[in-house]
Amino acid sequence: MVSVGRHKNITLLTYSEVENVSGVVGDFKVQVRKKARYVNEDLCTGCGTCVEKCPWKKIPDEFDLNLSNRPAIHFQYPQAVPKIPVIDTEHCAYFLNGKCKACEKFCPINAIDFEQKDQILEFDVGTIVLATGFKDFDPSISPRYRYGELENVLTGFEFERLVNSGRPASSIMNITNGQRPKKIAIIHCVGSRGDQHEYCSRVCCMYSLKLAHLARDLLEADVVEFYRDMRTFGKDYESFYEKVREEGVEFLRYDEDLNISKSKERLKVTIKDLYTGKPKSVTVDMVVLSTGMEPQEDQAEIAKTFGVSRSPDGFFLEKHPKLAPVETATDGVYLAGTCQGPKDIPDSVAQGSAAAAAALSLMDAGRVTLEPFTASIDKEICSGCQTCVDTCPFHAIEVITEGEQTYAQVNEILCKGCGTCVAACPSGAASQYGFTNQQVMAEIEGALFKVLLQEISI
DSSP: OHHHHHOTTOOOOOSEEEEEEEEETTEEEEEEEEOOOSBOTTTOOOOOHHHHHOSOOOEEOTTTTTSSEEOSEEOSSTTOSSOOOEEOTTTOHHHHHSOOOHHHHHOTTOOBOTTOOOEEEEEEESOEEEOOOOEEOOGGGSGGGOBTTBTTEEEHHHHHHHHSTTOSSSSSOOOTTSSOOSEEEEEEEETOTTSSOSSOOSSHHHHHHHHHHHIIIIIOOEEEEEESOOOOOSTTHHHHHHHHHHTTOEEEEOSSOEEEEEETTEEEEEEEOTTTOSEEEEEESEEEEEEOEEOOTTHHHHHHHHTOOBOTTSSBOOSBTTTBTTBOSSTTEEEOGGGSSOOOHHHHHHHHHHHHHHHHHHHHHOOOOOOSSOEEEOTTTOOOOOHHHHHOTTOOEEEEEETTEEEEEEOTTTOOOOOHHHHHOSSSOEEETTOOHHHHHHHHHHHHHHHHHHHHHO
């Protein structure tokens, strides 16, 4: 990220959001809202004095998954680029009641600016790469895991933060009795494979094995992994699975019958063993939930903004799963990483490289191939009801007003020939090249005539 921030041909906009995208491939108009940090980026050196002196320090830290606290002015994460703090206006005393301004008083270079406003920036771009990532599944919506109800039931991310070298707690692990856990249960497929989502999140098995290895190495705790299927498909992943088994990690296979309950000061995990068919209970000090991936909460809104489609699972839909895995139906818009579907880091890196290569090759070619079966609208029949405008998923239809007449017009560069407007048009003004009513009826008659000839010959 530091290299990206220093590159002369890259403009890095953090704490910003894309608000609107218009235009066509090679000529996209992108509006970006650069949010106010209330810190002058040109002056700030990232010294951290304002963060240290802020008196409001008991705000849950989102980066540490609310396992620690932060002040009202803070760096959003330790390796932030650029290293410039942000004032949280929802918790800052000045924005709440007009008092304090400690950060402004102690800043040695007067970089605090409480009058700073959001900026709307506009860019002309040729291609777009979407890499919006994923959202971690929230296990609190599945009652059987008792997450948020029982102490010492954590997600994999929370456990990862607590054993990380930059952990928020002073000790590696701090549970109810103040001691390190002696036995840990790791539950696979939380939120995946029929629990809440039908798909496999792909990464859970491997990061569960990693957490088990860390628990054995750092905590010297006994670890039991409750799994449904062990899917270690990547390069050298199976050997890592064997290594973890040799370290003494126990593996118990279950299907869907799993229950977590409290047993005195400990936790009890009960399953129906898939091999014996009998109930089996294990008492542990801590339960770690291997949560799966799901689309971002604003995935639908982003899809609408950029004119891309989504698959039934909610992730962005690629143009073709094998022949065009990084392209979308909208020319010039590409996908990279987990916004397209669950995948691990090596696959995300490979897809990011592929998306960049596809975008560069398109710009280098200087021309694009359009779909031949686009829609058209007969303006003499069009009533101007705008039904097609509202239903078009690619924003390819605009309303034209000429004198007293209002009608819809299709931008053939944007149109992908999906036929939605043709089906929705109440006046029959919309049609699709190659699929007019006469052509479709001729195909049906031809097929029926062929069947009739076969019956006569029999």
